[in-house]
Amino acid sequence: MPLVEVIDVSKEYANGEETIRPLDGVSLSIEEGDYVSLMGASGSGKSTLLNLIAGIDQATAGEIIVAGTDITKLSRGKLADWRAAHIGYIFQTHNLIPVLTAYENVELPLLLLPMSSGERRKRVEIAMEAVDLTSRATHYPRQMSGGQEQRVGIARAIVANPTVVVADEPTGSLDDETTEQILQLLSRVNEELNMTLLMVTHDADAGARARRRIRLERGRLMENGKELQTAKLHTA
């Protein structure tokens, strides 16, 4: 069974008289250990799909099953618990908590999980090491460069060893050199830590790093020029 199954998912926004439907019955399966890039025109609904899979937005119709749980059926509170345990989210603009140090920012997701402080420390140190920022542990976000901030953001997303790591244009606001660093780091996260990765990007080069490349066009998901069918049809 795939790790992530998006089945016939639609998302509508009522905008006065007219209805905007960025996702119109899309389906997608992601296997464990996959590295998937999601591209498409601006406003095509990439972020919307990513946010649905991350469990921070609600679909109008359809099911999203992650590691056996249909997250469209969870209450707000349960969904929050689920996110803490299963999702690592990398934002375009890192979104670190300004009053916390790099170390504390990375530790934050672990505070939500049952864990001893010793275990917490160990995990934070491993994550900080993975992004090569051990020396910046006590620095505050404002004392770091954009690239360093984004690396802290990545450490925060992977520290709890989530089921899926999602990234919405993680290099969108970085220069070329830093972009390259971050993309290499993400590839390592996928290859060395064996984490499942879904990345939305505008950058064709970035998208090419992923093992699977999916495009969102007019509310439909395309891979290698063919529309993705529902998982159920796949198996039939």
Next chain:
Amino acid sequence: MLKFIPYVFKSLWRHRARTLLTVSGTAVALLVFCFIGAVQQGMLALTSGDDAGRTLIVFQENRFCPQSSRLPQDYESTIAKLPGVQDVVPVKVFTNNCRASLDAIVFQGVQPEKLKAWRDIDLQSGNWSAFSGQDDAALVGIDVATRRGLSVGDKFTIGDVSVVVQGVFKSPAAAENNLIFTQLDFLQRARGANDVGTVTMLEVHLNDTADPEALAKQIDQEFHAGPVGTTTRTKGMFQADTLADLAELIGFVHWLGYACVGLVLSLVATTTVMSVQDRIKEHAVLQTLGLRPLRVFSLVMTESLLLSTLGGILGVAGSVLLLSSAGMSVAAEGVTIAFEPSLSLAMQGLVVAVAVGVLAGLAPGWHASRTEIVPALRHA
């Protein structure tokens, strides 16, 4: 939840100017609140004290200021013979200011043995024999002593009355701490021969079975046809009547106490609302990481509670310090209201602070916890 306390503190510290202003504003408002409470409690103590209902005060009919009430001292023996009367204490009162004043000096001339028998006073310095053996000796209440910087051996003069301090005392009845006791005949003679043989009032102590109301009527009946008519009331009634004007004022000031609570509420609520608005995106990020809405609510609530409780503690501590060190009181017509700190008042202040913190945190906390994550993440 405890794991997030450092985050709450750091958030408050980040806007320390705002935090400091809110906390100090809350502290000042609660200080005023406690102060007003102390005034009310002082008033209440006078009219509801233990002896307020079981002691009668005989005053000259239709007179209010102690200077103008002049009863023949031999009324004492007439009253003492009435059934139900345990003892009669003649008292001469002299005050430098009959109107409401924050620094009125009130002398009470009482025979030393009656003073010892009926007033629960505890000498902090000086001694009894020096007081009872010396004509112009005085025992000074601790609050007057503090206010006027008096200690044993000092000479103290107000108007025509000059006394030597032979003791400083403390009484569990707070208002007594604002009195100066002298010998009765000294105070009778102090202002010329006119007052000899007269007293300002007679304090009538009843035994357990006597009916105060009936006895008061009986006393007034007794002297109805005499040279000077009397008005007899329970001590509580007497003090309430004497302080009627002040009581009205204090009743009004009571509303200011509520206004203080409202002030704290709006202050803390404003700060909490601002802090939530500042952090719409931050709360959305926290929710994305997996914080339950309820937990976001409690983070906001904790912040609001910390602000109000911190302000409350400072304000209550400040008021206790002020009230206990300054020995403040207000007097009118020879009756004083003492402003005393009390445990119940301090608790009341803290409860108000905590309750206001909860109230102020409710709406912003609810709002923060209900915020949709995706639109909030787009928030600048």
